[in-house]
Amino acid sequence: MTIENHFTTKFGISIAPKSIAQDTVKFIHASDIHLGAAQYQNEDRANDFIHAFKEILDLAIEEHVDFILLGGDVFTSLEMLPGILTKIVSILKDFKEFTNNNILIIAIEGNHDIRKFSRGVRFERRGQSWLKLLNSLGVIILLDADLNAPSEEIFKPYNFKTKQGGKIQIKNIVVYGTHYLGENPISFLSKVRKALVKNNGIYNILLQHFGIEGQMENVPGVNLEDIQPLRHRVDYLALGHFHKQYVLENWIYNPGSSEAVCSIDNSFKRGVFLVEISTKCEKFVKNIKLIPLTNRKYIWDTIYLKYEIRNKKDIETIIINKLSSSLKNLNTDVHPSNHQKPLLYLILKGREPNKSCKIKEKDLRVKICNTFPILDVKVYQKYEKSLKTLDNYILA
């Protein structure tokens, strides 16, 4: 039995044509794909992240790009179910074969790529990641620098035999990249800056996994002033880390996460950048399109519990009844793999139910999923714990 190549099935040709434009370079900048997210709870939801990745690869073929940049957090953790990894490797092999290896996928490690999903044990960095495996299989280019080396040896050209290196040239573009440099990367970045070479006629991209302070509320980041020295040697700073999209000063780009990794991601502008760099009169002209990706549909619903419920059955009945009216228009005929089948984010507010009938989110989830045509539900219990009734005040 032969398994069809995903891309041949989709595009119906045996090998994608190569980009022939000489004075133009086209690439996709994506980040924070978080492959492997949701894999333990819901297989269809886990597939959403793989689907977003496939969509990026499809776009690369449709747009005849020269390469794809992945700004870290390609995987969500080091823990990976074999089935998920098998799918990812198979897609990447299909892509390499279909594009005749003409569209390189260039990645760096983000904090999640080197993070073990926390189970109370702090995982020491031992230099392991799934990206290293994909790099050794020859299906991606993993860039990393040796920051302890003298300046001129920090970024070695990527060697396809040893599969190591910190920079790679494609046409007149040089991409430099390092692994995640931690929460305070400034001292490392000054080493990085000294090691970057600015040559005439060469467009420099630096691939990094950090956020810029102020772009996300209450999330620490690097001060914009502190990275200004990089600007003299970097034409395009390709970032990942923050799941919210932003563009700063016409040289700093962060595309945001490909799928919503947590519910708040849904409120951010996100997607990928499709970038074209052309040379006109010895100057670089940059053209950037923001491309949103197809994400899973989602619904927010809030249920307000007016009084303290003392009977477990009552809670379930109230929740199911309320949802019956708000979800009544949902199509019952949608397959779970279809993105139109929504995720439900349910907030419970008001009076906290009595201790004797505490809501078990697992049980409630099963009940709701069995009753309504949704893919999954996440319950948030946000009660007004110290809410006092008028009676409390009078008695006090």
Ligand SMILES: [Mn+2]
């Ligand atoms: Mn991330």
